[in-house]
Amino acid sequence: MNLTFLAAEAGDSTARTLTITLFLVFVAATLAITVWASRQTKTATDFYAGGRSFSGFQNGMAIGGDYMSAASFLGIAGLIALYGYDGFLYSIGFLVAWLVALLLVAELLRNSGKYTMADVLAFRMRQRPVRTAAAVSTITVSIFYLIAQMVGAGALVALLLGIRPGTTFLGMDADAAKIATIVLVGALMIIYVTVGGMKGTTYVQIVKAFLLMGGAALMTVLVLAKFNFNLSSLLGAASDASGKGEAFLQPGLYYGKEVAGNATQTFYNKVDLFSLGIALVLGTAGLPHILIRFYTVPTARAARRSVLWAIGIIGTFYLFTLALGFGAAALVGGEAISAQNAAGNTAAPQLAEALGVDFFGGDTGGAVLLAVIAAVAFATILAVVAGLTLASSSSLAHDFYANVIKRGETSEKQEVNVARISAFVIGAVSIVLALFAQSLNVAFLVALAFAVAASGNLPAILYSLFWKRFNTAGATWAIYGGLLAAVVLVFFSPVVSGTPTSMFKTADWQWFPLNNPGIISIPFGFLCGWIGTMLSKETDEQKYAELEVRSLTGAGAH
Amino acid sequence: MTTDTPAPATSVPEERYLAVQQSEDFAKLRKTLRGFIFPMTVAFFLWYALYVILSAYARGFMDTKVVGHINVALVFGLLQFVSTFLIAWLYSRFAARQVDPLADKIAAELTEKGEAA
Numbered sequence: 234m235n236l237t238f239l240a241a242e243a244g245d246s247t248a249r250t251l252t253i254t255l256f257l258v259f260v261a262a263t264l265a266i267t268v269w270a271s272r273q274t275k276t277a278t279d280f281y282a283g284g285r286s287f288s289g290f291q292n293g294m295a296i297g298g299d300y301m302s303a304a305s306f307l308g309i310a311g312l313i314a315l316y317g318y319d320g321f322l323y324s325i326g327f328l329v330a331w332l333v334a335l336l337l338v339a340e341l342l343r344n345s346g347k348y349t350m351a352d353v354l355a356f357r358m359r360q361r362p363v364r365t366a367a368a369v370s371t372i373t374v375s376i377f378y379l380i381a382q383m384v385g386a387g388a389l390v391a392l393l394l395g396i397r398p399g400t401t402f403l404g405m406d407a408d409a410a411k412i413a414t415i416v417l418v419g420a421l422m423i424i425y426v427t428v429g430g431m432k433g434t435t436y437v438q439i440v441k442a443f444l445l446m447g448g449a450a451l452m453t454v455l456v457l458a459k460f461n462f463n464l465s466s467l468l469g470a471a472s473d474a475s476g477k478g479e480a481f482l483q484p485g486l487y488y489g490k491e492v493a494g495n496a497t498q499t500f501y502n503k504v505d506l507f508s509l510g511i512a513l514v515l516g517t518a519g520l521p522h523i524l525i526r527f528y529t530v531p532t533a534r535a536a537r538r539s540v541l542w543a544i545g546i547i548g549t550f551y552l553f554t555l556a557l558g559f560g561a562a563a564l565v566g567g568e569a570i571s572a573q574n575a576a577g578n579t580a581a582p583q584l585a586e587a588l589g590v591d592f593f594g595g596d597t598g599g600a601v602l603l604a605v606i607a608a609v610a611f612a613t614i615l616a617v618v619a620g621l622t623l624a625s626s627s628s629l630a631h632d633f634y635a636n637v638i639k640r641g642e643t644s645e646k647q648e649v650n651v652a653r654i655s656a657f658v659i660g661a662v663s664i665v666l667a668l669f670a671q672s673l674n675v676a677f678l679v680a681l682a683f684a685v686a687a688s689g690n691l692p693a694i695l696y697s698l699f700w701k702r703f704n705t706a707g708a709t710w711a712i713y714g715g716l717l718a719a720v721v722l723v724f725f726s727p728v729v730s731g732t733p734t735s736m737f738k739t740a741d742w743q744w745f746p747l748n749n750p751g752i753i754s755i756p757f758g759f760l761c762g763w764i765g766t767m768l769s770k771e772t773d774e775q776k777y778a779e780l781e782v783r784s785l786t787g788a789g790a791h
Numbered sequence: 792m793t794t795d796t797p798a799p800a801t802s803v804p805e806e807r808y809l810a811v812q813q814s815e816d817f818a819k820l821r822k823t824l825r826g827f828i829f830p831m832t833v834a835f836f837l838w839y840a841l842y843v844i845l846s847a848y849a850r851g852f853m854d855t856k857v858v859g860h861i862n863v864a865l866v867f868g869l870l871q872f873v874s875t876f877l878i879a880w881l882y883s884r885f886a887a888r889q890v891d892p893l894a895d896k897i898a899a900e901l902t903e904k905g906e907a908a
Binding site: 318321322325326328329331332333335336337464465466468469472479482483484485488489503506507510511514534537538540541544545548551552699774775777778779781782783785786787788789 | 813828846862871878
């Protein structure tokens with residue numbers, strides 16, 4: 234037994250050295266790209282929109298890199314590995330959402346905006362109130378998302394580097410490594426954005442997309458090969474190993490749970506599933522870090538091609554996670570996974586290790602594949618946080634500083650300098666918040682970011698583009714109304730207090746029964762936009778004509 | 792004008808937009824585009840909602856085995872992928888054939904007149 238233990242230790246240290254080496258290679262390569270990109274970044278358009286020089290394919294890959302977060306890769310694979318079918322159900326909302334972006338938003342936004350979401354919202358409105366609201370919402374959504382990603386990175390590092398309780402690495406125990414990781418991730422995202430701007434960030438996201446797709450594809454092929462490319466026998470093995478039998482392949486183990494003898498809770502659980510689903514589908518097209526990606530291509534048609542590529546790559550990726558999740562359930566087993574991480578976040582790396590042992594010559598092979606996938610996971614987090622930092626600093630500089638404080642009287646150079654400073658400030662604030670939140674369960678923040686985007690941003694965008702009567706009051710009501718409804722409801726929901734899995738386990742001020750506010754807050758946001766509009770007499774036919782003609786034809790587009 | 796170079800931002804005088812917006816060509820462009828994107832949005836949203844609602848409330852049906860360990864729930868989920876890919880492809884074909892030529896024509900007229908003025 235000592236031998237097994239030693240072998241595991243040796244495997245750990247090989248994997249650890251390799252993970253760190255690969256991660257350093259990724260960081261060195263992306264920093265080199267960032268420095269190169271900074272030389273190409275001269276104007277505000279370069280900084281905010283990568284000079285609008287990317288092709289539809291490149292931008293489609295970058296969108297994939299921006300969108301597929303650790304929650305997608307590690308989170309969904311883990312959810313499937315532990316709860317089976319419901320993890321798959323979760324992934325589908327993230328894909329279908331792209332149809333909203335494709336049909337209703339991407340091209341029209343590309344034609345009528347310049348750098349930020351607010352460019353479209355404020356097009357025919359009074360600039361200051363609308364841009365202030367848009368900046369508040371952009372920064373809120375981005376910071377929620379950032380904290381979730383950074384805390385996730387911190388939680389993963391000890392597991393991915395195999396730092397066990399009682400052991401140290403470079404003199405750090407697991408807690409110190411966690412803090413170091415949050416600070417390192419924060420520092421890197423600040424460098425990518427301040428130095429490389431949108432060009433640097435885009436290339437980081439493209440590289441990440443290829444690494445992630447390559448890693449996931451390789452593991453998928455290995456999993457399927459293990460089961461002779463027979464999906465049914467993979468599912469059978471997964472359900473057998475799960476100990477839950479056929480229920481593992483059916484909806485209901487995680488979402489919309491039926492609680493025996495408690496009809497009310499069962500009802501709430503099922504409504505909650507629907508509430509989550511609509512927030513995912515409607516939230517994507519309101520996420521500021523996704524929206525600004527459409528400005529990096531020269532035309533609306535290239536924006537369309539970007540979304541088509543994005544749908545292709547994201548859809549393929551979620552099909553891979555299906556194999557990864559069920560593969561991890563079958564080959565690693567739920568017990569071994571939840572022993573490492575209760576949420577299943579290490580299912581994909583553990584599967585990599587098992588596959589490596591199987592296919593590439595024992596423990597060393599296992600260590601190598603584990604290291605590769607762990608490094609891919611870090612790359613994934615870095616690309617997403619860079620996109621979020623860029624979106625929020627762009628909005629702070631372009632919307633709030635240049636158009637609200639300076640009322641549009643500022644030079645390009647000044648504005649870009651402010652954007653760089655903003656990236657630094659937002660990065661620093663996120664690091665601090667993530668350090669405070671690191672021991673709390675903040676996984677719900679990703680779903681909350683989607684809910685805010687769907688409740689506040691999406692109504693404002695859709696009304697702006699399609700409703701002639703819409704005005705300043707309508708836009709601010711929609712954004713603030715949807716934002717507040719989502720945040721307040723979540724604050725009083727079970728994810729924040731009142732249950733053993735809440736963010737604050739020992740407190741209880743919960744009265745809202747659902748974890749996901751979308752089913753209330755999304756209609757509320759749309760309703761606020763309508764009421765606000767009707768209460769104000771303001772209309773600008775001339776400007777609406779300009780917006781409509783520009784958005785549909787591309788005439789006069791930036 | 793080629794389809795991939797946007798018109799420079801300054802070439803259209805503002806008052807031209809109102810006239811174009813009220814033109815027949817533009818009404819046709821708006822109607823064509825909305826005639827596709829609005830019904831399609833409603834359709835895919837209802838299709839997705841149906842999937843989620845069945846997953847929550849029609850578990851007996853979703854649990855039905857189709858072949859081997861593959862059940863209705865899995866097939867339904869995979870069909871959401873198929874429908875998403877299909878709608879994306881249909882839209883790109885529709886936009887290229889029906890929308891782009893109209894949009895280009897209007898944009899070209901606008902910028903030409905803009906430059907002449």
